[in-house]
Ligand SMILES: NC(=O)c1ccc[n+]([C@@H]2O[C@H](COP(=O)([O-])OP(=O)(O)OC[C@H]3O[C@@H](n4cnc5c(N)ncnc54)[C@H](O)[C@@H]3O)[C@@H](O)[C@H]2O)c1
């Protein structure tokens with residue numbers, strides 16, 4: 001299956017399906033000016049999937065060398081960005097070469113940003129290996145790192161030239177990482193496709209058992225929706241913010257939990273989705289039963305769904321609102337939220353009373 005991201009001058013394909021890694025050379029060759037690639041990955045992926053990926057390239061005459069970074073969100077910072085850029089420069093990676101991000105969203109965001117700033121822009125390919133990366137982070141060109149001030153605060157829009165989403169790789173993902181990625185899948189249904197959300201409600205058990213047909217379907221539908229929004233608004237002047245449903249809450253929770261294993265990004269998004277619907281219901285925008293419908297599905301999938309599911313203590317509501325102050329959607333110091341008029345009907349709201357946000361956080 002192929003989903004096209006039809007950006008003028010920078011169009012690219014997202015290839016989706018099992019077994020793509022084995023045919024990686026065929027997909028990469030049209031983009032290569034010389035037969036070598038520089039791969040950035042993490043230690044888990046290096047142990048599980050790098051040998052097969054490397055062999056698929058080298059047996060077709062493409063030289064491939066990898067930088068192996070530590071797994072986890074803490075890698076997405078200045079230290080490993082600098083290490084990655086220096087490693088690429090040591091290997092004399094040129095503007096016309098390809099950097100390959102082989103891994104989850106952490107590797108994709110970091111390696112994509114390294115490629116964006118290396119020699120003022122080197123082309124890169126995303127080979128997403130987590131559900132989250134296949135449905136979301138490998139598509140659309142948001143690259144970057146976290147800083148002490150917050151999530152993804154330094155980065156660039158830099159589109160890949162190709163995305164190879166081998167759904168066969170998802171079999172080795174831990175249950176927790178798989179469900180974290182599923183948080184972003186639910187987001188798509190809630191933001192713009194009620195029928196897709198209904199399908200998820202009805203077919204959650206096939207997704208949970210990672211039935212190949214169900215995986216291909218959720219990756220394809222998510223990528224179609226993301227591609228369509230990104231083509232409409234690449235740099236988030238307007239509609240792209242819809243992809244941020246649940247994220248104003250999620251990013252504050254990730255900051256409050258120190259970007260650690262305590263709360264993964266997709267887990268924070270799942271909790272944030274419930275809170276975004278709470279806020280929408282409190283403001284009279286969506287039916288009162290929608291927040292519980294959202295949480296019922298998350299809980300049926302055995303996911304974190306409420307603030308009380310976050311392990312350990314959280315700061316109070318005022319502190320969480322303060323952490324939201326770094327949100328990139330803010331304008332003139334005023335927060336903006338993605339809210340919903342119902343399941344599948346999200347929109348960007350400018351004038352959200354802080355009192356309502358505080359109430360939602362106190363009761364969520
Ligand atoms: N750029 C975007 O548009 C965008 C969108 C959504 C999320 N993100 C970012 O993505 C990041 C989260 O991504 P993630 O959830 O993929 O996390 P991740 O990259 O940390 O991967 C999660 C874990 O899975 C392991 N892993 C990866 N592939 C595996 C496989 N096939 N089998 C077994 N283990 C595997 C990794 O080593 C890691 O331990 C966050 O930093 C988030 O901000 C970016």
Ligand SMILES: O=C(O)C(=O)C[C@@H](O)[C@H](O)[C@H](O)COP(=O)(O)O
Nearest residue numbers: 136140142151152240243244247328
């Ligand atoms: O691609 C987008 O646009 C998104 O908002 C997708 C989000 O799932 C993702 O977490 C993104 O990195 C958040 O972006 P940010 O600009 O709010 O940091």
Ligand SMILES: [Zn+2]
Nearest residue numbers: 184247265269
């Ligand atoms: Zn996200």
